[in-house]
Amino acid sequence: MNARLSLYQKAEEELYKLDRTVKSDFYNFCHRFRLNPDHPGLDLKPLKGNARIYRAKLGSSYRVLLARAGEDVKGLPSWLVLAVRHRKDVYEQLDVAVNRISGEIEFVDLSVVGESTLRRAGVRLTRAEPEAAPAPEEAPAPAAEPVSTPPATPLLTGLSAGELRDLGVAEPLIDLALAVTDEAELDLLVRDAPLLSKDVLYGLAAGMPPEDIRAEITSQMRADTPVDPDDFGSALSRMTVTTVDEDVQAAIEEGDFRLWKVFLHPSQARLVEREYSGPARVSGGPGTGKTIVALHRVHHLARQLPPGHGKPILLTTFTKNLTTELRARLSSLMTPELMARVDIVNIDQLAARVAGESAPPGRIKNRVEDRVALRELRHLLVEAELESGPVGWDAEFLFEEWEQVVLGQSVPTRAAYFRARRAGRGKALTRPDRDRVWKLIEQFTARLDKLGVETWGQSAERAARFEIERAAKVTARREHKAEIGGGDLVHRDGDDGSGMRYLRHRYRHIVVDEAQDLRPAHWKMLRAMVEPGPDDLFIAGDTHQRLYGNQVALGAVGINIRGRASRLTLSYRTTREILAEAMAVVRGESFDDLDDGTDTLDGYRSVLRGPAPLLAGYATWDDELAALAQTLLAWRTELTGREGGAAGVSGRIAVCAADQERVGRIAEYLARHAGLTCAELTKDGPRGSGEIHVGTMHRLKGLEYQRLAIAGVSEGVLPRSAAPGRPRTQDPQRAARELRRARSVLFVAATRARDVLSISWHGAPSPLLGVR
Numbered sequence: 001m002n003a004r005l006s007l008y009q010k011a012e013e014e015l016y017k018l019d020r021t022v023k024s025d026f027y028n029f030c031h032r033f034r035l036n037p038d039h040p041g042l043d044l045k046p047l048k049g050n051a052r053i054y055r056a057k058l059g060s061s062y063r064v065l066l067a068r069a070g071e072d073v074k075g076l077p078s079w080l081v082l083a084v085r086h087r088k089d090v091y092e093q094l095d096v097a098v099n100r101i102s103g104e105i106e107f108v109d110l111s112v113v114g115e116s117t118l119r120r121a122g123v124r125l126t127r128a129e130p131e132a133a134p135a136p137e138e139a140p141a142p143a144a145e146p147v148s149t150p151p152a153t154p155l156l157t158g159l160s161a162g163e164l165r166d167l168g169v170a171e172p173l174i175d176l177a178l179a180v181t182d183e184a185e186l187d188l189l190v191r192d193a194p195l196l197s198k199d200v201l202y203g204l205a206a207g208m209p210p211e212d213i214r215a216e217i218t219s220q221m222r223a224d225t226p227v228d229p230d231d232f233g234s235a236l237s238r239m240t241v242t243t244v245d246e247d248v249q250a251a252i253e254e255g256d257f258r259l260w261k262v263f264l265h266p267s268q269a270r271l272v273e274r275e276y277s278g279p280a281r282v283s284g285g286p287g288t289g290k291t292i293v294a295l296h297r298v299h300h301l302a303r304q305l306p307p308g309h310g311k312p313i314l315l316t317t318f319t320k321n322l323t324t325e326l327r328a329r330l331s332s333l334m335t336p337e338l339m340a341r342v343d344i345v346n347i348d349q350l351a352a353r354v355a356g357e358s359a360p361p362g363r364i365k366n367r368v369e370d371r372v373a374l375r376e377l378r379h380l381l382v383e384a385e386l387e388s389g390p391v392g393w394d395a396e397f398l399f400e401e402w403e404q405v406v407l408g409q410s411v412p413t414r415a416a417y418f419r420a421r422r423a424g425r426g427k428a429l430t431r432p433d434r435d436r437v438w439k440l441i442e443q444f445t446a447r448l449d450k451l452g453v454e455t456w457g458q459s460a461e462r463a464a465r466f467e468i469e470r471a472a473k474v475t476a477r478r479e480h481k482a483e484i485g486g487g488d489l490v491h492r493d494g495d496d497g498s499g500m501r502y503l504r505h506r507y508r509h510i511v512v513d514e515a516q517d518l519r520p521a522h523w524k525m526l527r528a529m530v531e532p533g534p535d536d537l538f539i540a541g542d543t544h545q546r547l548y549g550n551q552v553a554l555g556a557v558g559i560n561i562r563g564r565a566s567r568l569t570l571s572y573r574t575t576r577e578i579l580a581e582a583m584a585v586v587r588g589e590s591f592d593d594l595d596d597g598t599d600t601l602d603g604y605r606s607v608l609r610g611p612a613p614l615l616a617g618y619a620t621w622d623d624e625l626a627a628l629a630q631t632l633l634a635w636r637t638e639l640t641g642r643e644g645g646a647a648g649v650s651g652r653i654a655v656c657a658a659d660q661e662r663v664g665r666i667a668e669y670l671a672r673h674a675g676l677t678c679a680e681l682t683k684d685g686p687r688g689s690g691e692i693h694v695g696t697m698h699r700l701k702g703l704e705y706q707r708l709a710i711a712g713v714s715e716g717v718l719p720r721s722a723a724p725g726r727p728r729t730q731d732p733q734r735a736a737r738e739l740r741r742a743r744s745v746l747f748v749a750a751t752r753a754r755d756v757l758s759i760s761w762h763g764a765p766s767p768l769l770g771v772r
Ligand SMILES: Nc1ncnc2c1ncn2[C@@H]1O[C@H](COP(=O)(O)OP(=O)(O)OP(=O)(O)O)[C@@H](O)[C@H]1O
Pocket: 259, 260, 261, 263, 264, 265, 268, 284, 285, 286, 287, 288, 289, 290, 291, 292, 293, 542, 545, 572, 573, 701, 702, 703, 704, 751
């Protein structure tokens, strides 16, 4: 080979969309170019408008635009493919430069930025290859007419070119950005702009002060080494690009699915590659790539493992069906050899595995859902004639007290319960109250025991205790070994020769996704499973998305993340319009940071645009369902390009509702009245191959859909109330907790939508929607 060829990210994305024949011409082009860039057949020459940009021929109709970018390690000239365009779409108003902030090569094509802005800024477009005689039907080039335009107020007022430059906006876009007068013009201007320019300009247009942009956007993208604007070779080495080799064809065929694997945002890449001195946490709003970062982190850690067998890395998450998704994604990122070193298991399953190890043979209990245990507690209270009796505690209150305080803090005795912290639990309990509560809890757990069942919470608590004891043995062994100068420990007390000799922490690294929902016992178990030290725990989560009320302060369970907490703020999933709607749902509420502080969504944003969410109310459930069916049929047509077409829709459209009953009704209605097939979302993923995914809002956690309808968001549903206007509980703290949880549920649901979101209700709307 005589040249090295790489693809600029935008060029690669454009290539995904080209016709098969053009793609295949491109593969041939790459082959020939790498052998000899000066081959006369390629006709490589600089463009008139900008000598840094070359164009080469790709068949008779297409052109490849390239830039020279120094030499590679072997001294071969290095070239970067900037774009592949039809020759009619190549104008001279192109620019390629090294960004002063990011130090990366940026390509800007002014022919796509919008006529009115160009006109206002006095820019005229010239085709790079003028047509000899334009065909009459051909659309004229979008060249600006030198007409005078009425003065209009610029969108970005009070900003100078110098400020935009300092914030990192690409040079050719600066004057144009100062000339745009409305959001539509700005959308056009930044549609194909480099990410840093796009992010900064949208931030400014949304009213972010320049100092916030500098802190939250510009500083994140700053190059680690000094930037020389003429050194394209160094600039290229700072970038993630696809190097053209024999595999490039497969890479391009993979299309959009590949993006998350290759092009990490600098703020994401930093989190993946950093060496942490202890547990680290990444937070961030929905769709900011926390899961992506967690997956890359696993890859990064796996690559550094010394050779060996076993699974020294644990990847765990709260929701069972997400583990399947994580496994699939990870296996497309890693080799089978590295995959074999990773244990991927959902946290409850992991706790059950450990709890199973600790249970004496024949005494393994069946695990039951909380609602089953709650039913037993209700029976107990009725039998004891205590339900909302003189003490005024209902089953829900007692169950939460047991879960959050007794199990949450592994409170072993009545005396310890008297001393237990009950922060955030509402209703104060006197000592005699605590005495009565403890007795009831004892009766309740004895009842479960007699039935031979335990809750997942109990199993987690048992697992945590077992694991903590195990970790203590590991430490004791190590200390003893150090004392005796590293000798063998065969004769140590408690060593029964049955494997204790090989006792060590279960994992070397643990990566946790959906951290906001783990129970305190889960955290204690995880803490004990990995030796405290560098890169031990990597925790991704967003407390705004907490759905199960398991609040925990990591510091209190021995996980200290101070100084190692970071936040991602750029959404890769959802449009700005959908984000605005979703954020209104949680605004004003306070969320913890998995410790004693608070988390915020400050700076949470998107550079994607789309239609405003559709909010609509109906008189009755049937009216709402009929409208929902119409919406879904229209979406199906739009996505498949033909009426009645279902092929290829599955997994792209979803409908969700607050509870199973409503979900069932929706699925039945759609099948019976609209001829739409549904796949219900279960714990193990979608059941069947129906075209529309239907599930509860809880089930949608961690997933994403191109188009999403949230139905039945009526008053009394979110949050649930006994009757319109009457809360379910008289306890104000509990009511506040339920309200916050309802907000989170709707927030999670709304942020599953990528492009289009519809929210509907019948009767009065949920107060969370802010519509009247
Ligand atoms: N650097 C990237 N390049 C391309 N796509 C990305 C990138 N980072 C994230 N994405 C995409 O954005 C979407 C959201 O990512 P991800 O699921 O990791 O976000 P999240 O923060 O975990 O979201 P949630 O909290 O809602 O579960 C996914 O489709 C992912 O592939």
